[in-house]
Structure formats: C-alpha cells, structure tokens
Amino acid sequence: MSLRGPDTATGARWVPPAGRPPLSARMIRATWRGLPVKRFDVGREAGLVVPAADGSPLITDHYFPRAQGDFPTLLVRSPYGRGLPWAPQYGLLFAEQGFHVVLQSCRGTGGSGGAFDLWRNEAADGLATVAWLRAQPWFTGALGTVGPSYLGYVQWALATDPPPELKAMVVQVGLHDPHGLFHTDGVLRLENALAVGIGMTYQHQGLRPFLGATVRLRRRLRSVTTAEPLRGSYAxxxxxxxxxxxxxMTHPDATDGHWRGASPAEPAEGPRVPTSLISGWHDVYVDQTLRQYERLRRAGCDTALLIGPWTHTSALQRGWPEVFAESLAWLRAHLCADPSDLRPTAVRVHMGGANAWRDLADWPPPAAVGAWFPTADGHLTEQAPTDAAPVASFRYDPADPTPSLGGPLLSGTAGPRDNRGLEARDDVLTFTGPPLTEPLDLLGPVLARLSVSTDTGYADVFTRLCDVDAQGRSVNVCDGLGRLRTTGDTPAQVTVAMSATAHRFAAGHRIRWQISGGAHPRYARPPGTGRPRVDATRFVPVRITVHADSALLLPRDAEAGGGAVS
Incomplete structure (x- = not known):
C-alpha cells in the first residue's frame, strides 16, 4: 500500500517520513489491556517548528497513520512535554485509530521558545497553530482537540474564537477556571497549588527532574505548608x-483584576463546538466539569458527560480504557461521520457503593432533596429540630491543624479513604445516622447548610459526607469547605457546596456527616485573625460550635425512591 497522501490544495502527494514513535511509547502501548485493536501502523515527524502568535517557535511532534487516505487531525497542546505519557496515550494510540495527531509543547516549555505564562497565551497560540495546519498537505480541514487537565484548558481557550475547522472537543479531567483550581471561597487550595507548581516547572523537563521535585516536596511538605509566613516558603x-x-497564591478574590480573562468558560459557550466531558468523582476538576456541562447544555451544544470512579490521575491510568473508548467514539462521530459507538444517552455516571454504571438523560437527574440534622448525642436524624441550640463544639488549633485525608486532589493521595483515624481526633465532629434497612441512592449535588458560632469571629468549616459500613469503616464520598465570619455568640449561616455524587448507601450502612475546622495541607490554615493566609505570622486557636438547625442536604434518586432506616 502506498504511504502517500494527496495534498488537497495543490494536487501533489505528501510522502510521510520514515520516523517511528519513540521506543518508550511503543513499549508502554504493549502493556495496556482492554483497548481497541490497532488499525494502522504509526509514523512520527519529531521536532517540527510551528510559529506562535508572537513568532516564538513551538516545538511539535506529528504522529500519523502509515496508510493511504485522508485522516482528520487532533491537536494536543501541552505544557508538560511531549514524552511520557503523552506520546503513547495521545500520539500513538489515536494515530493507530486513524488520526493525524499534532502534539505540541506550549510556549516556554518542552523546548518551545518564549516564556510560559499560565493561561495568558493559549488562545492566540492555538489559533496560530491552526493557521500552520492549514498549510500542511495532509490536513483535510477536519480538526478535533483532546487532552486532560491543562490540556483541557487550552481547548477551551481555542474555543473562545473557534476556527471553522474545529469540529469536536474532548476535555478529560479538564480545567477551565484557574481561580477555582487555586481557591475555594477565597481559601487557598495549598496542596494543589504546590502540585501545579511542580508540574508546570519540571514535568516538561523529563521524568527524572519531575520525580525528584515531587519527592523533595513530599519530604518537606509540612515545613513548607506551615511556614510563617507562607508566602515564598516553597522556593x-x-x-x-x-x-x-x-x-x-496571593490573589484569593475571584473578582480581582488578576483573574480577568483567565476563565474561557462563558466565551466558549457561544460557538457550540460538540464537546465530550470526562471526569471522576474524586477528580479535582469534577465541579468544573459539571458546571461546564450545565452551561453547554443550556446553550444547546451537543454535549456528552462521563463521570467515573476515578481521581485526577487514575482516570488516565486504570480508567484509561473507558476514557479512551469514550473519547474515540466522540471523535469518530464528529470527525469521521461514524456515530456507531456513541452511547444512546447524554450522561453516564458510575455509582459508588454499587460498582455499577448508570445511563441518564441529563445531569443532575430529578431528585428529592432530604435534610438530615445533627443531634447532641452524635446522631444524624431526619427529624427537624425544634430550636437552634448548640449540639457540639470543638477547638481548632492552627499549631496542630486538622489533617486532610483523600478527596479530590492532584496527588496520588486522592480518592476514598478510611476516615476512622481522622474521626478519632478531638477536633473532628461526626454525626451518624441509623443503619439503613434498604439501599439509598444519591444522585446530584450535596449541600451543607450550617449554623455555626465561633469565639474569635474567624474560622473555616470543612464538611464531609461518609459511608459507614457494617464493620464501622467510614469512607469519604464528597466534601467541601467554607469560610465563616461571626459576631459574638450569634450563629452565622453558611451554605457549603460539597460537590456532587452518584453513590449507593447499601442496606446496613449508615450515613455520616463529618465536620471540622479545616483540612491541611489541602487548604491553607486559617490564622483565626482575618489576616491573609499567605502573610499571617500570628495564629490563634478558635472554638467552633455547631447548632441544631444545621442540615445535611442529600439528593435522593427520585426513581429509586427512599432508603428506609431502622
């Protein structure tokens, strides 16, 4: 078979070079299971130079099927280099299935020229790359984008002013709101900020520098995250x-001018590029994914949603067969006019606790929100209180901050964990419901409506939903954090978004509501004084009191019904 493809503009025929994908990519390809059968052998042009918007050289690798014919193109732009895992997961695997794959290092990374500046150049450089593609003899005019994390952000940036060739996007565990990555309710998401700092600084340099920096941070994490002041402690x-x-780190307010133009979420709604959204229930970006799905559906965009039982990293590891199949089906449908592998419903979610998938017409599905209330004896009941009396209190000490455990993080410590050790601490409250006599399915957003007083006027409140099995093992389902500003003994009312879930509490299991004054180092410690966290040098313990009119709001699956308790 000829390896020559026609140049549609000139009639000349393009002769692919003899290059092959790197050996490391081919070796990793051999270790995966559950992936589609390879359709084509793959070639590679390495080290191509594409001019950025300002003329800086963007170093680019081109993977292609070694076969005759016209193939659509996928653009993958990364600040993390073009080696592992990007070469095998995107360059090799998608080219095997019949796509040209253009894998490019963002400016200032991976050998590309210019200086990297988080989020500020991606739209212009993406458009410059598409302009370069138009001049390539193998480019057919059918363009898609795919990629995870910041590789998702560059897709949203391109979609703010989409080129006419852009026909499909697949955003995997992706980012669109940088402020939301680094801050929650004005509180610095400290561990994530440090992880992003390492990734952006070292990952494009290769595996050894990246792993070295990661190990150094892990060893010194406590000294870095408890430094007084916090500003500059990572250097x-x-x-x-x-x-x-x-x-x-020093701009916690989302309305600050520093963040102007950082999020392309709303501008990207208008063009309505068909978009597949993929995340995991313990992915750090799951809330952003769900918000983006809601925006796109409201705008009438062709949109699909897949949420699996994954963290940010495990979605691209043990979850990769499902993620790849979902991505491939979407791209074939919109770039190759082959919808045969698309699922019939817009939404598929994994039900935690049941280890099963649910296909849904939309998200969130209809739900009956039920309220659960704390009692002074540590129980959780559906009976509403008759007053707003205090039910429990605890002392949060910044010198011994309540530690974080699992949940949506960028690190390998993310995900569901046994919380019993954490819950044994004096600075963690738990309120536990009775054993369920039948399964209870939750589908949708979880909220905490808290009534809280403090003795200093300043505090955080971290609230978590846990599933307690018959042996007493308490596993986190979802959580959230909010800031408190109180006056005297008067309780403050605050509603904390605890993300969303699709989870089954099995018969015999119990619902647990966990409340504490923080989760460190996931979030920067509250100093108790109202001072900015990165500059605080004085930390004051605070007593936090929870009142009876607080409520945990749970979205019961309207189709499945109740979940009776004994």
Missing part, C-alpha cells in the same frame, strides 16, 4: 521562585 524546595505561582 527552596522547588529550587526557584515561580512568579506566576506567587501571583495565584
């Missing part, structure tokens, strides 16, 4: 000061 461990990281 010795990460080996340098990172101006953009300082900027994001």
């Amino acid at each position: 010795a461990t990460l080996g340098r000061e990172i101006p953009w990281l300082d900027d994001v």
